[in-house]
Amino acid sequence: MKxxxxxxxxxxxxxxxxxxxxxxxxxxxxxxLTDRPASEDLELTPIEAFPGYHVAPAIPEVPSxxxxxxxxxxxxxxxxxxxxxxxxxxxxxxIRHHCVEGWTAVADWSGVSIAELAKLAxxxxxKYVEFRSFDAPSFSSRGYWSxxxxxxxxxxxxxxxxxxxxxxLTAKHGAPCRLYGSVKLGYKLVKYLSEISFLDKRxxxxxxNQGYEWFAGV
Numbered sequence: 142m143k144x145x146x147x148x149x150x151x152x153x154x155x156x157x158x159x160x161x162x163x164x165x166x167x168x169x170x171x172x173x174l175t176d177r178p179a180s181e182d183l184e185l186t187p188i189e190a191f192p193g194y195h196v197a198p199a200i201p202e203v204p205s206x207x208x209x210x211x212x213x214x215x216x217x218x219x220x221x222x223x224x225x226x227x228x229x230x231x232x233x234x235x236i237r238h239h240c241v242e243g244w245t246a247v248a249d250w251s252g253v254s255i256a257e258l259a260k261l262a263x264x265x266x267x268k269y270v271e272f273r274s275f276d277a278p279s280f281s282s283r284g285y286w287s288x289x290x291x292x293x294x295x296x297x298x299x300x301x302x303x304x305x306x307x308x309x310l311t312a313k314h315g316a317p318c319r320l321y322g323s324v325k326l327g328y329k330l331v332k333y334l335s336e337i338s339f340l341d342k343r344x345x346x347x348x349x350n351q352g353y354e355w356f357a358g359v
Contacts, residue, residue: 183235186246188306191238193313193332196278196285196347200312201333204275209301209318213271213338216263223317226303229253229261234298239359240327250321252302255294255337264339270294271344272320273336287320287329287346290356298323301334326357 195201209226211219233251255270274285293299299322303310310316315332322330328348349355 183237183247185235185248185306188248191246191248191314192240192244193315194327195276195332197276198279201274201276202312203317203333207275207317207335209334210336211258211262211264211338212336213340214265214267215259215339216265217261219258219262223303226253226301226318230257231303232298232300234300234323236298236321236323238327238330241353241357249306250300250302251304251307252300252318252321254297254300258301258337259295259339262339265341267291267339267341269340269343271336271338271340272331272334273338274331274333275335276333284335285331285333285347286344287331287349288340288344288355289325289329290343293322293324293358296322296324301337324358326359328353329357 193200207223209219209221211221230253231251232254233249235247235249238246238248258264268291269288270291271288272286277284289299299320301318302315302321303318305311305314310319315334318334319332320330320334329346343355345355346353349357
């Protein structure tokens with residue numbers, strides 16, 4: 142059974158909307174997490190047909206002083222440029238994107254694994270990883286963000302993506318880099334990434350704090 146199907150079954154019982162057992166839902170979905178192989182047989186979605194979303198009034202522009210901050214419970218905090226990220230070992234995976242609205246799309250993504258960044262920063266074996274963005278809505282200076290469980294963040298296909306279908310990310314799809322992976326719904330895949338933190342406390346997220354499921358597995 143896929144985690145998405147299990148979640149729907151719980152929803153049918155009225156369980157996912159009940160806060161006291163949200164942690165139970167998280168545990169169930171975590172057990173159903175699997176190391177799935179790359180889906181190389183999937184047909185690519187034309188780039189113009191792959192939607193792009195942001196919460197800012199317009200497509201966010203990369204700050205002139207942008208760098209990716211890696212911190213939290215780490216021995217060596219990092220501040221990485223795009224050139225630094227490109228010099229690290231890269232992974233590539235063809236992944237089907239699942240949007241909470243019901244549509245899907247397929248692309249090839251390449252970038253640096255979360256595990257590689259954790260090793261470089263000397264991250265402790267924390268339970269959670271938080272991802273923050275410079276994509277901010279007009280009513281707040283706080284950028285879009287989300288947090289993941291450790292198992293999903295360290296999944297073999299979870300990465301800080303630098304390219305899409307072999308080309309550098311465009312502004313529409315989260316340049317200069319974004320979080321990507323095969324085990325979460327689209328709203329968990331933070332674009333316009335600015336900061337990664339390894340944490341022992343579970344935090345929420347832009348949509349999660351508005352009632353969306355926190356685990357959001359597929």
